[in-house]
Amino acid sequence: MNTSANHKVKVAILGSGNIGTDLMFKLLREPGHMELALLAGIEPQSEGLARARSLGINTSHDGIQPILDDSSIRIVFDATSAYAHVRHAKMLKEAGRIAIDLTPAARGPYVIPPVNLGAHIDEQNVNLITCGGQATIPLVYAVSRVTPVPYAEMVSTIASLSAGPGTRQNIDEFTFTTARGLEVIGGAKKGKAIIILNPADPPIMMRNTIYVLFDGEEVDRELVVESVEEMITSVQAYVPGYRLKNEPVFEVRETPEGKRTMMAMLLEVTGVGDFLPSYAGNLDIMTASARQVGEVFAQRLLEQEITQ
Amino acid sequence: MKAPRLTDTTLRDGSHAMKHQFTRQQVRDVAQALDKAGVQVLEVTHGDGLAGSSIQYGFSRTDEMDLIEEARKTVSKAKIAALLLPGIGTRKELKDAIEHGIQVVRIATQCTEADISQQHFGMAKEVELEAVGFLMMSHMRPPEFLAKQALLMESYGADCVYIVDSAGALLPDGAAERVKALKEALKIQVGFHAHNNLGLGVGNTLAAVAAGADQVDGTLRGLGAGAGNTATELLVATLDKLGYEHEWDVFGLLDAAEFVVAPFMPFQPFPDRDSIAIGYAGVYSTFLLHAKRLGQQYNVDPLEILVELGRRKTVAGQEDWILDVTLELAKQK
Numbered sequence: 001m002n003t004s005a006n007h008k009v010k011v012a013i014l015g016s017g018n019i020g021t022d023l024m025f026k027l028l029r030e031p032g033h034m035e036l037a038l039l040a041g042i043e044p045q046s047e048g049l050a051r052a053r054s055l056g057i058n059t060s061h062d063g064i065q066p067i068l069d070d071s072s073i074r075i076v077f078d079a080t081s082a083y084a085h086v087r088h089a090k091m092l093k094e095a096g097r098i099a100i101d102l103t104p105a106a107r108g109p110y111v112i113p114p115v116n117l118g119a120h121i122d123e124q125n126v127n128l129i130t131c132g133g134q135a136t137i138p139l140v141y142a143v144s145r146v147t148p149v150p151y152a153e154m155v156s157t158i159a160s161l162s163a164g165p166g167t168r169q170n171i172d173e174f175t176f177t178t179a180r181g182l183e184v185i186g187g188a189k190k191g192k193a194i195i196i197l198n199p200a201d202p203p204i205m206m207r208n209t210i211y212v213l214f215d216g217e218e219v220d221r222e223l224v225v226e227s228v229e230e231m232i233t234s235v236q237a238y239v240p241g242y243r244l245k246n247e248p249v250f251e252v253r254e255t256p257e258g259k260r261t262m263m264a265m266l267l268e269v270t271g272v273g274d275f276l277p278s279y280a281g282n283l284d285i286m287t288a289s290a291r292q293v294g295e296v297f298a299q300r301l302l303e304q305e306i307t308q
Numbered sequence: 309m310k311a312p313r314l315t316d317t318t319l320r321d322g323s324h325a326m327k328h329q330f331t332r333q334q335v336r337d338v339a340q341a342l343d344k345a346g347v348q349v350l351e352v353t354h355g356d357g358l359a360g361s362s363i364q365y366g367f368s369r370t371d372e373m374d375l376i377e378e379a380r381k382t383v384s385k386a387k388i389a390a391l392l393l394p395g396i397g398t399r400k401e402l403k404d405a406i407e408h409g410i411q412v413v414r415i416a417t418q419c420t421e422a423d424i425s426q427q428h429f430g431m432a433k434e435v436e437l438e439a440v441g442f443l444m445m446s447h448m449r450p451p452e453f454l455a456k457q458a459l460l461m462e463s464y465g466a467d468c469v470y471i472v473d474s475a476g477a478l479l480p481d482g483a484a485e486r487v488k489a490l491k492e493a494l495k496i497q498v499g500f501h502a503h504n505n506l507g508l509g510v511g512n513t514l515a516a517v518a519a520g521a522d523q524v525d526g527t528l529r530g531l532g533a534g535a536g537n538t539a540t541e542l543l544v545a546t547l548d549k550l551g552y553e554h555e556w557d558v559f560g561l562l563d564a565a566e567f568v569v570a571p572f573m574p575f576q577p578f579p580d581r582d583s584i585a586i587g588y589a590g591v592y593s594t595f596l597l598h599a600k601r602l603g604q605q606y607n608v609d610p611l612e613i614l615v616e617l618g619r620r621k622t623v624a625g626q627e628d629w630i631l632d633v634t635l636e637l638a639k640q641k
Binding site: 153155157160165169170171174175192194196198199200204207209213245246249253254255256263266 | 359362364418424426622623
């Protein structure tokens with residue numbers, strides 16, 4: 001096993017659906033310190049596998065087994081389902097591989113690259129929460145790092161066509177997981193998540209609205225906005241189509257706890273269109289975050305080899 | 309002819325017009341009057357369904373679980389229902405509502421997205437709760453399409469599926485042909501829920517009943533989103549005159565509307581300029597008060613906001629887009 005020879009770490013993608021395929025294109029376009037060694041699915045007729053083969057990528061339809069058999073693969077992106085990942089997580093751990101989990105299974109800690117990736121750099125398994133979480137949690141964190149956030153709420157509106165069967169059959173899990181992410185990583189005392197599917201044709205770009213309630217009416221707006229703008233720049237480094245549609249809006253609202261200042265941020269995420277259409281910013285931010293996490297882990301592995 | 313089953317949703321759809329400020333006392337008074345007058349089902353929830361209390365839709369003054377419990381305690385015959393919009397509410401709140409006494413859950417999705425409701429029907433059927441499907445914004449798709457979505461809900465265990473005219477945009481023929489398509493495709497019951505934005509609340513409901521609707525909705529005084537709902541008391545009076553067999557107390561409902569609900573209503577919903585625009589542009593009725601408020605705040609005509617929201621094909625729950633559109637229109641000035 002000599003990965004340091006060419007300064008690349010071998011990685012594999014498990015799952016040849018839309019997410020797996022989009023991630024493959026991202027890794028090919030911008031490999032960084034990673035080398036895509038395998039795209040593994042379970043369906044011989046999978047379009048994703050066919051596409052990979054036409055691009056000269058090794059493929060298999062034997063699920064996780066060929067990944068386990070090839071000990072040179074160090075990092076595995078799991079783009080299957082929460083149900084499948086529970087099993088995969090155990091097998092990958094036993095085989096000593098790093099798992100980057102794009103499903104809602106969440107066997108490992110939640111990771112949002114510009115917020116807490118550094119803290120989990122030595123984990124065996126990290127989870128990417130949800131697409132809406134990847135989009136909104138950075139901005140809630142940006143607020144909570146400068147002032148307390150008793151309550152944060154996110155509303156994600158995505159094009160119907162970009163919501164696959166996994167999301168549709170498990171829509172409650174999106175809500176629970178994202179709300180929890182707003183709390184655990186975003187730093188809100190209480191988080192709430194709402195997801196809306198919009199069937200308009202042509203499809204809408206992924207849109208997220210983030211509402212934050214402050215303690216009372218007094219807020220240092222400048223400080224908050226500055227922190228938010230900094231965070232947007234950080235996210236744009238790996239998700240170029242990430243932007244606020246307007247300046248954050250501040251308003252005093254009646255709440256069950258009395259008068260509170262509320263801030264609303266209207267966020268749009270345009271995908272780069274690697275494989276999925278640009279309206280599917282929700283899927284793009286997921287694969288872009290996964291690639292970013294993979295790259296940081298790969299660099300870490302290479303550093304460890306040099307120092308060893 | 310047997311009259312359809314009537315669900316009164318004053319205490320749910322009416323919550324929009326009340327800006328979600330219902331009190332226990334109001335719920336008790338309304339529930340008592342409706343129960344006494346023989347209305348079969350009373351829906352009690354935040355206007356946007358379970359867990360709707362939020363910045364996006366407005367915070368509830370009183371926890372909806374307390375209101376559900378209050379209604380359940382009050383009635384002797386009527387069943388208590390709650391609304392659930394997957395994506396907003398979850399099985400967690402459904403379980404909570406069941407524990408607080410609901411006997412019916414109405415599960416609502418955009419009329420193209422029925423497949424996000426399987427988990428929730430599944431949970432309802434596990435505990436043998438009556439479960440009704442709601443296909444919202446039904447004006448946006450033709451009858452055959454809606455029938456396919458309704459079949460999905462039937463396969464998940466729905467006891468009835470409603471054509472829901474959330475935008476009050478249907479005309480009587482459109483309401484009737486949609487109900488008819490579901491009646492032909494489904495083995496279960498079919499319902500119809502109207503809004504009065506084009507002044508057709510009662511007219512569309514009667515057309516739906518003539519087309520075979522087994523269940524219909526109303527609210528006292530039409531209290532509800534947009535220009536309001538089909539007025540329960542008006543619907544009952546007209547069905548009675550048409551000769552449908554029923555056990556409702558017509559005058560009892562007239563009294564309930566006049567003496568129980570009218571005194572606490574903040575305004576009488578009516579097809580005013582902005583509400584007609586909602587029906588005309590095919591926009592979610594609930595957007596009305598948000599558009600009026602933001603229009604005033606940013607000095608933009610609410611009618612312009614609503615028409616633009618229609619052009620963008622917004623659906624139920626997208627209240628945040630009202631702010632977005634308002635800011636854009638304000639900038640253009």
